[in-house]
Amino acid sequence: MKSVSPAIRGWLSFAIGAVIAYLVGMGLVFLASGSWTYLHLVPVLFATFGSVTAYSWGASGYSPITKGFVWLDLGSLIGFALGLGIDLLVQGTLDWVAPTASLFALLFGFTAFFLGVAGFNAASKGLIWQIIGTLLAAIFVSVIRAAMGLTWSGPFLFSEPAWVLGGFMGVLFFLGGSGAVDDWFKWARGIDTPEHHEEHYSGWEKYLHISYDHKVIGIQYTVTALFLISVGGLFALIFRTELAASQLQFLTLDMKLFGQNGPQLYNSFMSLHGMIMIVSILLGMAGITNFVVPLLLGAQDMAFPRLNSFAFWISVPASVLLLMSLVLGGFDTGWTGYPPLSARAPVGMQMFFLGVFTAGWSSILGALNNIVTVVRMRSKGMTAFRMPIFVWAAIATSIIALTATQFIGLAFQMVMFQRLFGMGFFDPAKGGNPVLFQHLFWFYSHPAVYVFILPGLGVISELLPVFARKPLFGYRWIAMSSLAIALVGFLVWAHHMFASGMNEYLRVPFMYSTLLVAIPTGVKFFSWVATLWKGKIWAPTPMLFVLGGIVVFLLGGLTGPPNATVSTDLHLTDTYFIVGHFHDTIFGGFVFPFFAAIYYWFPKATGRRMNETLGKIHFWLMTPAFFVLTFGMMRIGLLGMRRRIVDYDPALNFDYTHLVMTVGGFLIAISVLIFIYNFFNSIKNGEKAEGNIWNSRSPEWQVPSPMPTHNYDQLFEVVGEPYDYGLPGGSKYVEFIAPAKSKHP
Amino acid sequence: MGHFLVVGILVIVVAVLTYFGLDAVGLMPVQASAQSVSIDWLWNWEIIAISFLFSLIVVPMIYSLIVFRRKKGETGDGEHIEGNTPLEIGWTVVPLLIVLVFAYMGAYSLGDIRRADPDALVINVKAQQWVWTFEYPEYGIISKELHLPLNQQVVLKMQSTDVIHSFWVPEFRIKQDVVPGRVTEYRITPTLIGDYKVRCAELCGSSHYSMESPVIVDSQADYDAWITAQSAIAAEAAKTPEGQGQLLTVRNGCIGCHSVDGARMTGPTWFGLYGENVELADGSTVVADDAYLAESILNPQAKEVAGFAPTVMPPFALSETEIANIVAYLKTLK
Amino acid sequence: MSHNQDKSSAYAQGVLIFVYLTVLTALEYFVAITFSAVSILVLIAVIKAALVMYYYMHIYKLNEDSADDIHSYAYKTGTNRLGLWLFLLSDAFVFAGLLTTRINLLGLTRPHLNQLLGVAVTAVLLISSFFMNRGETAMAHGDKKGFITNALITFVLGLGFLLGVVAVEWPAAAAEGLTASSGTAGAVFYMMTGMHAFHVFTGLIFLLVIINNARKDIYSEEKHWGVEAVTVYWHFVDLVWIFFYPALYLIGKLL
Numbered sequence A: 001m002k003s004v005s006p007a008i009r010g011w012l013s014f015a016i017g018a019v020i021a022y023l024v025g026m027g028l029v030f031l032a033s034g035s036w037t038y039l040h041l042v043p044v045l046f047a048t049f050g051s052v053t054a055y056s057w058g059a060s061g062y063s064p065i066t067k068g069f070v071w072l073d074l075g076s077l078i079g080f081a082l083g084l085g086i087d088l089l090v091q092g093t094l095d096w097v098a099p100t101a102s103l104f105a106l107l108f109g110f111t112a113f114f115l116g117v118a119g120f121n122a123a124s125k126g127l128i129w130q131i132i133g134t135l136l137a138a139i140f141v142s143v144i145r146a147a148m149g150l151t152w153s154g155p156f157l158f159s160e161p162a163w164v165l166g167g168f169m170g171v172l173f174f175l176g177g178s179g180a181v182d183d184w185f186k187w188a189r190g191i192d193t194p195e196h197h198e199e200h201y202s203g204w205e206k207y208l209h210i211s212y213d214h215k216v217i218g219i220q221y222t223v224t225a226l227f228l229i230s231v232g233g234l235f236a237l238i239f240r241t242e243l244a245a246s247q248l249q250f251l252t253l254d255m256k257l258f259g260q261n262g263p264q265l266y267n268s269f270m271s272l273h274g275m276i277m278i279v280s281i282l283l284g285m286a287g288i289t290n291f292v293v294p295l296l297l298g299a300q301d302m303a304f305p306r307l308n309s310f311a312f313w314i315s316v317p318a319s320v321l322l323l324m325s326l327v328l329g330g331f332d333t334g335w336t337g338y339p340p341l342s343a344r345a346p347v348g349m350q351m352f353f354l355g356v357f358t359a360g361w362s363s364i365l366g367a368l369n370n371i372v373t374v375v376r377m378r379s380k381g382m383t384a385f386r387m388p389i390f391v392w393a394a395i396a397t398s399i400i401a402l403t404a405t406q407f408i409g410l411a412f413q414m415v416m417f418q419r420l421f422g423m424g425f426f427d428p429a430k431g432g433n434p435v436l437f438q439h440l441f442w443f444y445s446h447p448a449v450y451v452f453i454l455p456g457l458g459v460i461s462e463l464l465p466v467f468a469r470k471p472l473f474g475y476r477w478i479a480m481s482s483l484a485i486a487l488v489g490f491l492v493w494a495h496h497m498f499a500s501g502m503n504e505y506l507r508v509p510f511m512y513s514t515l516l517v518a519i520p521t522g523v524k525f526f527s528w529v530a531t532l533w534k535g536k537i538w539a540p541t542p543m544l545f546v547l548g549g550i551v552v553f554l555l556g557g558l559t560g561p562p563n564a565t566v567s568t569d570l571h572l573t574d575t576y577f578i579v580g581h582f583h584d585t586i587f588g589g590f591v592f593p594f595f596a597a598i599y600y601w602f603p604k605a606t607g608r609r610m611n612e613t614l615g616k617i618h619f620w621l622m623t624p625a626f627f628v629l630t631f632g633m634m635r636i637g638l639l640g641m642r643r644r645i646v647d648y649d650p651a652l653n654f655d656y657t658h659l660v661m662t663v664g665g666f667l668i669a670i671s672v673l674i675f676i677y678n679f680f681n682s683i684k685n686g687e688k689a690e691g692n693i694w695n696s697r698s699p700e701w702q703v704p705s706p707m708p709t710h711n712y713d714q715l716f717e718v719v720g721e722p723y724d725y726g727l728p729g730g731s732k733y734v735e736f737i738a739p740a741k742s743k744h745p
Numbered sequence B: 001m002g003h004f005l006v007v008g009i010l011v012i013v014v015a016v017l018t019y020f021g022l023d024a025v026g027l028m029p030v031q032a033s034a035q036s037v038s039i040d041w042l043w044n045w046e047i048i049a050i051s052f053l054f055s056l057i058v059v060p061m062i063y064s065l066i067v068f069r070r071k072k073g074e075t076g077d078g079e080h081i082e083g084n085t086p087l088e089i090g091w092t093v094v095p096l097l098i099v100l101v102f103a104y105m106g107a108y109s110l111g112d113i114r115r116a117d118p119d120a121l122v123i124n125v126k127a128q129q130w131v132w133t134f135e136y137p138e139y140g141i142i143s144k145e146l147h148l149p150l151n152q153q154v155v156l157k158m159q160s161t162d163v164i165h166s167f168w169v170p171e172f173r174i175k176q177d178v179v180p181g182r183v184t185e186y187r188i189t190p191t192l193i194g195d196y197k198v199r200c201a202e203l204c205g206s207s208h209y210s211m212e213s214p215v216i217v218d219s220q221a222d223y224d225a226w227i228t229a230q231s232a233i234a235a236e237a238a239k240t241p242e243g244q245g246q247l248l249t250v251r252n253g254c255i256g257c258h259s260v261d262g263a264r265m266t267g268p269t270w271f272g273l274y275g276e277n278v279e280l281a282d283g284s285t286v287v288a289d290d291a292y293l294a295e296s297i298l299n300p301q302a303k304e305v306a307g308f309a310p311t312v313m314p315p316f317a318l319s320e321t322e323i324a325n326i327v328a329y330l331k332t333l334k
Numbered sequence C: 001m002s003h004n005q006d007k008s009s010a011y012a013q014g015v016l017i018f019v020y021l022t023v024l025t026a027l028e029y030f031v032a033i034t035f036s037a038v039s040i041l042v043l044i045a046v047i048k049a050a051l052v053m054y055y056y057m058h059i060y061k062l063n064e065d066s067a068d069d070i071h072s073y074a075y076k077t078g079t080n081r082l083g084l085w086l087f088l089l090s091d092a093f094v095f096a097g098l099l100t101t102r103i104n105l106l107g108l109t110r111p112h113l114n115q116l117l118g119v120a121v122t123a124v125l126l127i128s129s130f131f132m133n134r135g136e137t138a139m140a141h142g143d144k145k146g147f148i149t150n151a152l153i154t155f156v157l158g159l160g161f162l163l164g165v166v167a168v169e170w171p172a173a174a175a176e177g178l179t180a181s182s183g184t185a186g187a188v189f190y191m192m193t194g195m196h197a198f199h200v201f202t203g204l205i206f207l208l209v210i211i212n213n214a215r216k217d218i219y220s221e222e223k224h225w226g227v228e229a230v231t232v233y234w235h236f237v238d239l240v241w242i243f244f245y246p247a248l249y250l251i252g253k254l255l
């Protein structure tokens, strides 16, 4: 076997593992229930986990990662058994698809994975404490309720208040347990700590521990985002499979899982797909920003390294809460969580609210850090209009995230309180106003869509000159357009509510303001085209994704104005046309640029580059598949396909289009899998790339890769324009001057 | 100059091809209301603008990729062009004008579709999870189908008893949310005879997908006939307990979740229910007699039927006679 | 203007501002009970807020030139200051959201509340701000003892405010039938006072932290960022109440 390459061994084991695990899963189901009904999912799950574990084992032997997967498998099984046992004790019936068992499997599985990979580390300690905290608080509330003579248990083991406090305490315990707040507690007791800790861990282990290095945190964010994209994408694949044909296929009224029947489960998957993807965007963009901004500024780190690490780590328990919502009865409101529906949904709704609330704090604190960093940590000579353009995008984004995010937090908090304490904010029976929620929600969630894209557009603007070998056309205009988009974006939120029954006279002003956003966005597009014009364009993988992003985002952007003109929107709103619109904008503004950024800056982090061939396959598979997906969406949306439905009227004749769309979705997934493989494989086996492989003027490429721990050994001074490509005689953007203040106090 | 000329021509060619291509595919469903004409007019201009702007950006982009690509062995940079302020101003101002024009057209077409006819026919609509109920106040008719006369403006006064729903008939184009705690209006003038469907367009819970009801646009004569027939049926039904019971199941929206023909919906079917053994979620069985049925309606959570979502059916505060009438009706479903 | 004052004139300034604030609050109350013009109430609140932001929170320090050496304490304090103010900006949006909710749901009506209690807690919070300012001034002039005394007074007053709201006002309102679940008025009242009280609560914890640290001699005339941060935070909480008090007690007709 020695002569066989690890990759082949891996894939062989993958296949064998999948088959064996599938059979084991089937056998277990049969033993347990005596039939196969509605439990197909179990063998599929077994096969997924089994095959991944086997791949890892085959490819790398019993390495730490393999160990992690083995522990993951065992952990979930143990958690599942434990959950079943508890359920049996409490409810008196053995329910194989009980939410409790699934919840325990989820929590234990995650925790065991990180434990297996590297023993006690921030992630595993945090997760263990999160479980403890959740249970302790839930039990605490239950005991009090029992003592007060209230019911202490609910359909999901504990009562709703117990779960809410549990979820909340879980987050706090996570933070305490992981060590993310250790230094602050030291400060509070008057103990000083060194500005930077020495890194105790090397290699990949440092990513599982608390680190204050912005580059490590950037990668932590990025990998978490990739994980969440995969989970959210997996949910999309599940519900797309259901949609592939009319009539209910496997999400039927008879099936039951996590306390939900098929249509309810569809809604949970769909809603979580939306929110998990959105969180993954926030984290993904935070990842790129974190990694790149200090490098572009010539700073040694972000302004507040501890806050930075805190903002990352708080997003981990937030993600866990979001996933918990699925198994605690789910919720069927979409990512928007409109009351009164969200005031009636199962407990999962509360976990969703808590999760978003927590993730929101990650976003707010990250944005704060970002702004301060840009204001205070620039190199000598880097005036506002000599900053790399990405920095402008990051600033514009941060302004939105810093302020508007509070509104979604508040809106969700008010629904939580309405459910817990009967506060009638949005309850018409008590004089409340359901439409008020929509105003508060969209006051964040519209500007938020620009949070999704501005960094992405920044990446596009940053990379285009490098690959067109020309200055960025109209630098100042592009910089200002980012700010303009962000600011005008604050004034347009009610365009999501044209049909909502809000005050009629608001509709026309909001139509005008919404259409105005097209202008600064247009400035970007025209300037990009002018940047390409008469360039010397070359198109390695990052550039492909940049170009793809431009076209896709253009489609998404151009489908915006028809939504913005009220009368057409009355037809378009809440249809798949909207779904098409925002998949286009999000893919063009986030997914494509995100991939571009990873391909582009990967060598900075690792000293190696990702495989070009696989990168090109990724691009040429994903792009057409994506067009198929969203053109399909828009087409059927116009003809009458509503959003958020598990089944559609066969008389509409959408079956064929839906099938094609589903195939498109799967092709995207395959391309993403190829990317993920390429990503992890290239860390070890990628071609070495230590120099300025893109021939860029940017400061971070003037020093060898990978970037040393404290960034630049020499300070630099900005002496020219950032994008002066093609200047006869040449010019420089930065000049290295003095050795940076060496070692830290 | 050569480049500009070629690109200019290509932009126009591609824009025209795109527009006519889209037009040939046919993007919208049939126009069945006067309002849809005005909406489609705006939409058509939007498609023109989209086709043009799309090719305006994409054509020069692809052209550059081909013509200005770095040829094998080349290492140099492109031309040093930093920007061009008049151009930037140009592509700020021109889109601004376009946008203003579209905003004006949008306001115009909005005004057009909102034009109210004082003699509009009023129909009350009740939305609830997951069924539409239509009431013709002039005739005292309650129906689960919406019948509309041709070429007469109707205004639907819509109310919801639980969560937000949204009234949408794709062929009418317009959509309006139905919000609990207030009455929202939906104004439409049907112009094409046919069978359509109202499809609830706001997520309203697990059976949101099945919240569809027939909408039928009739000629004036057919419409009058339907009204007469319905009035007669209603009058006839009001004479017997089971008839009244049936009306009650329509009025209260029961039929949104229960079928009378054995089909599986959100709730168990009523077909052949009376007198049968019902299996409950806790494993026991119970005979569906009068007492059980009455309890199931007043307090649905008291005994949960196996295989159905437990908390879905809301409790109904109906009087004893009303319950008795409904039960009488249920008995007839064999 | 007030950058490098000596200690006594800094104290005097604190007193003067406190007098202004008191007078304005009294005026506010007077306007409310006589002709209740909302625009004037808003104007007074804005003036009060501006006074607090400038003289108590020293917002102008954001603009201060700090040292060139980015590793110096002064430079880092400048950075921290910006961070803190951005945080407050962000937090202000929570309260803005609550005000929006209040206006949307209650419009120009207000719940029936005990006016006397309202004035009392408002006064207590205002006085606490005065002592907080005195404490910071003391620290800025190296007077550790003075700082601790004033900070302790602030703490006691703050605690008084918190208990006044949570342990006196809430039960009193509930006894009158205004409960969290009784309707939108109750919901708004408890949510607004509750969110504010939560901030007071965290402020109290921070106060304990700096008092404790001061006793350990951590702070000096030049290096007392911790004290400054908590001071600014405390005044911010007061600032919020400057808007919440009229919004809950003074504006509009009784329900």
Ligand code: HEA
Residues within 6 Å of the ligand: A336, A449, A450, A452, A453, A495, A496, A497, A498, A514, A515, A517, A518, A519, A521, A522, A523, A525, A554, A556, A557, A558, A559, A560, A561, A563, A564, A565, A569, A572, A573, A574, A578, A581, A582, A585, A586, A589, B053, B057, B094, B095, B096, B098, B099
């Ligand atoms: C990445 C996120 C993103 C971005 C960038 C945008 C960009 C825009 N969006 Fe989109 N939108 C979403 C994400 C996004 N949207 C999401 C997620 C939803 C659904 C939420 C939900 O309900 O779940 C939504 C829904 C949505 C609605 C509500 C639809 C409904 O539910 O009824 C509206 C209505 O106005 C709208 C409009 C716009 C407009 C006008 C833009 C503009 O910013 C676009 C501007 C760009 C261009 C116009 C193209 C380039 C410009 C030129 C080439 C210049 C010349 C152009 C002209 C003269 C027109 N969007």
Ligand code: HEA
Residues within 6 Å of the ligand: A229, A230, A231, A232, A233, A234, A236, A237, A240, A270, A271, A273, A274, A275, A277, A278, A281, A333, A334, A335, A336, A579, A583, A586, A590, A591, A629, A642, A643, A644, A645, A646, A664, A665, A666, A668, A669, A670, A672, A673
């Ligand atoms: C980042 C944002 C993002 C992204 C990338 C996607 C990606 C996809 N979306 Fe997304 N979608 C949203 C954001 C996004 N979506 C939002 C916000 C909504 C609205 C929700 C709402 O209405 O509330 C929505 C709604 C939505 C709907 C409408 C649902 C409805 O209204 O009923 C549909 C339907 O086709 C859909 C399909 C898809 C598909 C097929 C993909 C594909 O691109 C997915 C491709 C798959 C992957 C990228 C995963 C690949 C990886 C793996 C398979 C590995 C798995 C392994 C492990 C977990 C270890 N989405």
Ligand code: CUA
Residues within 6 Å of the ligand: B128, B129, B130, B164, B165, B166, B200, B201, B202, B203, B204, B205, B208, B209, B211
């Ligand atoms: Cu009713 Cu959806």
Ligand SMILES: [Cu+2]
Residues within 6 Å of the ligand: A445, A446, A449, A493, A495, A496
């Ligand atoms: Cu929007």
